[in-house]
Amino acid sequence: MEIKFIDLKRSYAKYGKELEEAVIQVLRSGIYLNGPFTKQIEDTLADFIGVKQAIGVSSGTEALYLILKALELPPNSYVLVPSFTFIATSEVVIRAGLVPWFVDVEEDTFGLSLENIKKAWDTLNLKGKKVSAIIVVSLFGIPARLEEISEFCKEKGIFLIEDICQALGAELKEKKVGSFGIASATSFYPTKPLSTCGDAGMVFTNSEKLAGKIRFLKEHGQTRPYYYEYHGVNGRIDEIHSAILSVKFKYFKDELKERRAIANTYYELLKDVKELTLPKPCEGAMPCWSLFTVRAKNRDELRSFLNENGIGTGIYYSYPLHLQPVYSNLGFKKGDLPVTERLAEEVISFPLYPGLKPEEIDYVVNKVKEFYSRKK
Numbered sequence: 001m002e003i004k005f006i007d008l009k010r011s012y013a014k015y016g017k018e019l020e021e022a023v024i025q026v027l028r029s030g031i032y033l034n035g036p037f038t039k040q041i042e043d044t045l046a047d048f049i050g051v052k053q054a055i056g057v058s059s060g061t062e063a064l065y066l067i068l069k070a071l072e073l074p075p076n077s078y079v080l081v082p083s084f085t086f087i088a089t090s091e092v093v094i095r096a097g098l099v100p101w102f103v104d105v106e107e108d109t110f111g112l113s114l115e116n117i118k119k120a121w122d123t124l125n126l127k128g129k130k131v132s133a134i135i136v137v138s139l140f141g142i143p144a145r146l147e148e149i150s151e152f153c154k155e156k157g158i159f160l161i162e163d164i165c166q167a168l169g170a171e172l173k174e175k176k177v178g179s180f181g182i183a184s185a186t187s188f189y190p191t192k193p194l195s196t197c198g199d200a201g202m203v204f205t206n207s208e209k210l211a212g213k214i215r216f217l218k219e220h221g222q223t224r225p226y227y228y229e230y231h232g233v234n235g236r237i238d239e240i241h242s243a244i245l246s247v248k249f250k251y252f253k254d255e256l257k258e259r260r261a262i263a264n265t266y267y268e269l270l271k272d273v274k275e276l277t278l279p280k281p282c283e284g285a286m287p288c289w290s291l292f293t294v295r296a297k298n299r300d301e302l303r304s305f306l307n308e309n310g311i312g313t314g315i316y317y318s319y320p321l322h323l324q325p326v327y328s329n330l331g332f333k334k335g336d337l338p339v340t341e342r343l344a345e346e347v348i349s350f351p352l353y354p355g356l357k358p359e360e361i362d363y364v365v366n367k368v369k370e371f372y373s374r375k376k
């Protein structure tokens with residue numbers, strides 16, 4: 001059997017015809033930017049997340065950058081970020097003229113822990129450094145400890161920004177992830193739970209002021225035709241992507257259910273494999289399972305074995321950000337963030353996507369079990 005790690009063609013097979021029709025509609029309309037499909041998907045997703053404003057932009061990275069830029073944080077102030085995430089989370093901090101400071105995560109949820117945030121806060125305070133924001137990532141679609149971290153941010157008078165690039169549709173205590181902070185950023189990169197056929201993203205916020213500013217910033221900082229009050233970027237979403245997203249959103253809630261059902265099956269079938277540690281989302285969390293990631297003994301050997309048996313897997317992330325050459329000037333060294341460093345050696349993601357069949361899940365599980373029984 002051959003099981004791809006992610007197979008985008010399966011969704012396409014289901015509603016490809018509708019996607020093609022929507023794209024043709026845009027092509028024939030002659031409206032390629034700032035048109036009706038963009039307005040439609042912004043309104044739909046603002047409503048879905050439960051916030052007042054949604055702004056379509058060109059990628060998740062740009063969404064994060066625009067939030068930081070619009071907040072006008074003090075130059076060179078510090079922004080706490082996890083090290084166990086995709087580099088876009090920290091990359092935008094530098095681009096916005098701020099300093100990323102890496103914080104360790106907890107192994108159960110893969111998200112920032114309040115305890116580590118407090119430690120980082122104290123360390124920077126002692127050095128006389130000002131922290132202006134925290135970017136919390138709900139990694140793999142598992143809600144981070146957003147309530148506690150939000151309380152901390154309020155207490156300290158700093159901004160909570162949510163990176164929900166992997167977490168659209170996830171919930172914490174019946175509240176959508178992406179609605180806990182001043183603003184959140186999502187990605188519609190092709191492998192995300194709600195995706196387009198290329199790059200696009202969105203900002204969510206309840207602040208009309210912030211939303212208004214981001215709308216200017218994503219259009220080069222233009223506040224009226226050819227008049228610029230801000231240093232902006234070309235960060236719009238295209239109508240074609242918005243049209244694709246509008247079609248896919250019709251299937252999104254069912255696809256979320258399917259993702260959750262597959263994750264439950266993995267939990268049920270893998271719970272007795274003692275060489276694996278499955279994630280433990282915090283109380284009241286309903287992940288959207290953009291990736292199904294576990295901690296595994298002999299991870300690299302397991303991966304090779306699965307690969308030899310036709311099963312694709314992913315490693316997110318094999319090299320922590322605080323140890324990346326590009327951040328060497330920040331002074332982090334091996335051993336500084338022990339959980340992140342251990343996770344980098346232990347994590348492996350199994351196939352999980354709409355259209356994955358029960359017999360394929362069984363095959364993955366049986367091969368995992370076979371691998372460990374051979375090791376005995």
Ligand SMILES: Cc1ncc(COP(=O)(O)O)c(C=O)c1O
Nearest residue numbers: 059060061086088089165187189
């Ligand atoms: C956690 C996280 N943050 C940010 C991004 C950036 O999103 P994009 O690829 O749309 O720029 C991604 C996308 O992979 C991500 O996974």
